[in-house]
Amino acid sequence: MAVNARARLLSTAESLFYANGIHAVGVERILSESGVGRASFYRHFAGKEALVTAVLEGRDARWRAWLSERVAAHGGHPLNVFDALAERFAAQDYRGCVAINTMTEIADRASPAREMAALHKRRVIELVEQLMRDADIPEPDRRARQFALLMDGAIVTALREGTADAAWRARGIAESLLAA
Amino acid sequence: MAVNARARLLSTAESLFYANGIHAVGVERILSESGVGRASFYRHFAGKEALVTAVLEGRDARWRAWLSERVAAHGGHPLNVFDALAERFAAQDYRGCVAINTMTEIADRASPAREMAALHKRRVIELVEQLMRDADIPEPDRRARQFALLMDGAIVTALREGTADAAWRARGIAESLLAA
DNA sequence: CAAAAACGGTACTGATCGGTACCGACTGGA
DNA sequence: TCCAGTCGGTACCGATCAGTACCGTTTTTG
Numbered sequence: 001m002a003v004n005a006r007a008r009l010l011s012t013a014e015s016l017f018y019a020n021g022i023h024a025v026g027v028e029r030i031l032s033e034s035g036v037g038r039a040s041f042y043r044h045f046a047g048k049e050a051l052v053t054a055v056l057e058g059r060d061a062r063w064r065a066w067l068s069e070r071v072a073a074h075g076g077h078p079l080n081v082f083d084a085l086a087e088r089f090a091a092q093d094y095r096g097c098v099a100i101n102t103m104t105e106i107a108d109r110a111s112p113a114r115e116m117a118a119l120h121k122r123r124v125i126e127l128v129e130q131l132m133r134d135a136d137i138p139e140p141d142r143r144a145r146q147f148a149l150l151m152d153g154a155i156v157t158a159l160r161e162g163t164a165d166a167a168w169r170a171r172g173i174a175e176s177l178l179a180a
Numbered sequence: 181m182a183v184n185a186r187a188r189l190l191s192t193a194e195s196l197f198y199a200n201g202i203h204a205v206g207v208e209r210i211l212s213e214s215g216v217g218r219a220s221f222y223r224h225f226a227g228k229e230a231l232v233t234a235v236l237e238g239r240d241a242r243w244r245a246w247l248s249e250r251v252a253a254h255g256g257h258p259l260n261v262f263d264a265l266a267e268r269f270a271a272q273d274y275r276g277c278v279a280i281n282t283m284t285e286i287a288d289r290a291s292p293a294r295e296m297a298a299l300h301k302r303r304v305i306e307l308v309e310q311l312m313r314d315a316d317i318p319e320p321d322r323r324a325r326q327f328a329l330l331m332d333g334a335i336v337t338a339l340r341e342g343t344a345d346a347a348w349r350a351r352g353i354a355e356s357l358l359a360a
Numbered sequence: 361c362a363a364a365a366a367c368g369g370t371a372c373t374g375a376t377c378g379g380t381a382c383c384g385a386c387t388g389g390a
Numbered sequence: 391t392c393c394a395g396t397c398g399g400t401a402c403c404g405a406t407c408a409g410t411a412c413c414g415t416t417t418t419t420g
Contacts, residue, residue: 005396005397020287021203021284021286023203024287026378028376035398036397036398037397037399038380038398039380039382039383039398039399040397042380043397047378047379048379096284100336101284101285103276103336103340104201104285105201105203105285106201107199107200107201107275117340118340146352146353148337149330149333149337149346149349150333150353153329153334154329154333156280156332156333156336157328157329160283160298166329169329173330176356176357177356179360180356180359185367206408207408208406208408211368215368216367217367217368218369219367219368219410220368222410223366227409
């Protein structure tokens, strides 16, 4: 023990926030489940809000890295983003997208957490846009924003239905978009 | 005063829950802003959870009535659901869809609030499906679920962007679906 | 008009919220 | 060896959480 307190806090907080939401998880629980002392927490983070922001930042980076890797593994085509999503949707503990959940849970648009969530979505759109360029698809910017809307719709639908169906539904719509 | 305590509780709670989320609003605040006494609240509702469920139930009914009315006003075609959504998206205090927000905020799938939210979405899909039938569109069930995914994607996107653009984006996708 | 029901207000419970202060133990580098 | 820095643990702080009990008043109803 004694080392990695910060890393353990980030890891534990990410799991708890994802599974239960931000408001529903108190600092107390993060401390007890991570085994980090109270003072250590406030030595590493200015407060709960700073922890939330840091968690979202790490999540953003790792999620986009994961998406890139899975899309590449499925062929590298923009349509493969839905194959990647499908891999997650069926998970028993699937709880949707952290960024979306943050935007719906935290009302204040100007809060650091909301800004991190918005930044994440912008970066994902950029990633999809690059996939469009790599596939020589016309109007990559417009297509990327269409795909992003389909991805968000699929994520919310998957959270509701608890299956991967929404990924295939969104993929089907995306296919007919590219075919038109 | 003294009358309509239940109605005032529902109205005040709906506004506060929508604007701030469910967890973020305490009973105390609902009481002070509605002017209802503490005991009166617990005479009408078993607790906060019962209030939440009742709010969602009322919201579901009124929202679908509103959607039906606005779609009819725009022509009655399934595509007009996006015209209706656009009317709301640009609102300064737009905070997305109560059902989606409930699903992302409340983790427990079996909770009454989550079930009400899921029921709401199912009823909206049924409504869209009926619009499909009225417009003699083939495969109304499949089309309705596609439209529902686009609607949810548009709602989340609008919450993020703060403009009505997402409604037009989703409408464009829906148009190319029907054209294919 | 009187009884009954619904009402608003206040005081209270135990639990938890985010955050601060201080403690002794452990560890790595000089 | 010593000392600075990090660590976990605990005792607090005021505020708020959901919920209960009892108060006197107002409104509705028979």
